[in-house]
Amino acid sequence: MLNDITIGQYYPTGSPIHKMDPRTKLMMTFLYVILLFFANNVYSFVFMFLLLSVAIKVSKVPLSYILRGIKTIVFIIMFTVVLNMFMTPGDNVLCQWGIFKLTTEGIYNAVKMAIRIVLLVCGTSLMTLVTSPISLTDGMENLMGKVPILKNYAHELAMMMSIALRFIPTLMEETNRIINAQKSRGADFESGNLIRRAKALIPVLVPLFLSAFQRAEDLALAMEARCYRGGENRTRLKELKYTYLDRYGYMISFFMIAGVVTLNVFGVYLL
Amino acid sequence: MENMISIQNVSFKYRTGEGMEDVLALDNVSFDVKKGDFVGIIGHNGSGKSTIAKLLNAIYFPLSGDVLISGMNTKDEENIWKIRQKAGMIFQNPDNQMVATIVEEDVAFGPENLGVPHADLRGRVDEALNMVGMYEYKDKKPHELSGGQKQRIAIAGILAMEPECIILDEPTAMLDPKGRVEVLNTIKRLNKEKNTTVVLITHYMDEIVDCDNIFIMNNGKLEYDGKPKDVFKQVEFLRKLRLEPPFATRVSYEMNKSGINIKDDVLTIDELAEEICQLKV
Numbered sequence: 440m441l442n443d444i445t446i447g448q449y450y451p452t453g454s455p456i457h458k459m460d461p462r463t464k465l466m467m468t469f470l471y472v473i474l475l476f477f478a479n480n481v482y483s484f485v486f487m488f489l490l491l492s493v494a495i496k497v498s499k500v501p502l503s504y505i506l507r508g509i510k511t512i513v514f515i516i517m518f519t520v521v522l523n524m525f526m527t528p529g530d531n532v533l534c535q536w537g538i539f540k541l542t543t544e545g546i547y548n549a550v551k552m553a554i555r556i557v558l559l560v561c562g563t564s565l566m567t568l569v570t571s572p573i574s575l576t577d578g579m580e581n582l583m584g585k586v587p588i589l590k591n592y593a594h595e596l597a598m599m600m601s602i603a604l605r606f607i608p609t610l611m612e613e614t615n616r617i618i619n620a621q622k623s624r625g626a627d628f629e630s631g632n633l634i635r636r637a638k639a640l641i642p643v644l645v646p647l648f649l650s651a652f653q654r655a656e657d658l659a660l661a662m663e664a665r666c667y668r669g670g671e672n673r674t675r676l677k678e679l680k681y682t683y684l685d686r687y688g689y690m691i692s693f694f695m696i697a698g699v700v701t702l703n704v705f706g707v708y709l710l
Numbered sequence: 711m712e713n714m715i716s717i718q719n720v721s722f723k724y725r726t727g728e729g730m731e732d733v734l735a736l737d738n739v740s741f742d743v744k745k746g747d748f749v750g751i752i753g754h755n756g757s758g759k760s761t762i763a764k765l766l767n768a769i770y771f772p773l774s775g776d777v778l779i780s781g782m783n784t785k786d787e788e789n790i791w792k793i794r795q796k797a798g799m800i801f802q803n804p805d806n807q808m809v810a811t812i813v814e815e816d817v818a819f820g821p822e823n824l825g826v827p828h829a830d831l832r833g834r835v836d837e838a839l840n841m842v843g844m845y846e847y848k849d850k851k852p853h854e855l856s857g858g859q860k861q862r863i864a865i866a867g868i869l870a871m872e873p874e875c876i877i878l879d880e881p882t883a884m885l886d887p888k889g890r891v892e893v894l895n896t897i898k899r900l901n902k903e904k905n906t907t908v909v910l911i912t913h914y915m916d917e918i919v920d921c922d923n924i925f926i927m928n929n930g931k932l933e934y935d936g937k938p939k940d941v942f943k944q945v946e947f948l949r950k951l952r953l954e955p956p957f958a959t960r961v962s963y964e965m966n967k968s969g970i971n972i973k974d975d976v977l978t979i980d981e982l983a984e985e986i987c988q989l990k991v
């Protein structure tokens with residue numbers, strides 16, 4: 440039951456995007472999200488859409504994986520669309536029920552919002568699909584280390600994340616073991632209403648938490664015995680290195696900015 | 711020869727909280743371990759073995775007496791990190807001492823903490839992995855390994871710090887027989903080839919029959935300090951300390967008791983077989 444949960448959603452294909460430095464990918468995604476909110480006409484939206492399509496094509500990640508992210512937020516998208524449709528003030532009223540007015544501006548806004556959210560989710564999904572959790576952690580640590588306020592927490596946060604990644608499979612295995620042990624003692628996890636089933640989980644969670652605390656204590660001891668004293672003066676076996684791929688990445692970033700700005704400005708004349 | 715480890719009149723108590731009696735875990739214990747030796751520490755549950763290990767690694771500090779590693783006192787604040795680098799420690803549970811998500815990064819964890827330059831790290835990691843025979847597994851994830859393999863990775867993680875001494879606290883207790891053999895062979899090879907001092911804490915006497923020296927603990931006191939051969943034949947003495955002598959020794963003891971004359975200091979099955987074959991019927 441728990442075996443099919445994967446950590447993160449990394450989908451390795453060995454494409455050039457996979458091989459890029461995680462910092463480049465993080466920066467590009469960040470930039471993409473910002474530009475999505477700058478884009479304000481059909482042409483710049485088409486441009487943003489084309490950018491993502493090309494990226495997906497190059498990454499060789501199946502489209503179904505990328506669309507999976509959308510499925511979980513369909514409700515949020517619908518809610519935003521409806522809200523935008525009826526709550527946008529405008530003059531060109533199509534029909535009206537009480538305070539709810541359906542205007543052309545409203546429809547225009549709703550469509551824009553929907554496109555933004557879909558592209559945003561697809562874009563960020565793509566990033567997690569093409570970057571392994573470990574290199575994502577490394578990239579975040581490195582980038583955070585350059586921001587003055589976040590600097591002091593960068594190493595600790597990254598360490599916490601990587602320890603979590605390390606122990607998720609272990610704890611998963613343990614959960615399975617405890618569930619089986621309780622089942623063999625006659626515990627029933629499958630029948631009854633929601634409350635009964637939730638109650639049946641208590642004898643699983645208690646031993647799981649106890650063992651997790653024990654593990655944490657052991658691990659802390661082992662880390663100290665191996666001379667761990669925080670991030671200061673630590674060296675790294677795998678240092679992040681920019682390659683020619685990242686040069687292309689940053690060139691594409693400038694192209695992205697230039698494209699959106701141009702189309703935003705000249706879109707007015709093109710319309 | 712120089713002493714790698716020297717424990718001098720050490721006592722240690724655990725605080726157990728308000729109103730309760732503190733546990734005297736070690737009671738005036740003294741012993742030395744020579745450089746390059748392979749020594750064993752045995753004793754029944756709660757006899758103080760793990761406490762000794764933690765004192766050697768400067769995780770705990772003695773209530774009275776001194777613990778010296780290569781002549782450095784663990785009480786000296788400045789020595790702590792040098793001591794932990796010189797005397798590496800392996801714990802019982804192989805799962806709970808792996809930090810990183812990839813084997814080679816876990817092996818690199820110790821030297822990374824020591825600030826070993828990036829250029830030297832790769833070499834150290836590869837050498838350590840080769841030493842424990844796990845080089846092909848360098849890109850694996852910890853949960854893809856068996857218990858014995860994880861324990862060997864833990865050993866590699868210590869080796870990469872280039873220690874002079876390794877302390878292992880029941881490293882085989884959670885392993886199957888195959889894993890036990892793997893781990894034991896690895897430490898024996900280390901001791902022979904790299905002349906690393908080894909302190910093996912264990913419940914199994916079979917694991918330490920060919921040690922240079924053994925220490926037997928009983929209720930926080932050091933009960934015996936000497937060669938394994940001399941003590942393992944004293945079956946009555948061992949049983950009093952709630953220890954079970956190796957299988958071969960037990961057989962020869964029982965044979966002697968029932969009137970068959972056989973050497974009483976056999977330690978391994980092979981020696982026993984040899985002796986039995988020479989019996990005249």
Ligand SMILES: Nc1ncnc2c1ncn2[C@@H]1O[C@H](COP(=O)(O)OP(=O)(O)OP(=O)(O)O)[C@@H](O)[C@H]1O
Nearest residue numbers: 724725726733735754755756757758759760761762
């Ligand atoms: N954290 C602790 N707090 C209080 N008492 C402790 C603690 N750890 C150990 N003790 C006590 O100290 C004594 C020595 O324990 P120690 O762990 O050194 O024994 P051990 O020989 O390693 O036993 P085992 O073979 O079970 O590992 C025991 O009586 C134990 O109950």
Ligand SMILES: [Mg+2]
Nearest residue numbers: 759760761879
């Ligand atoms: Mg112990």
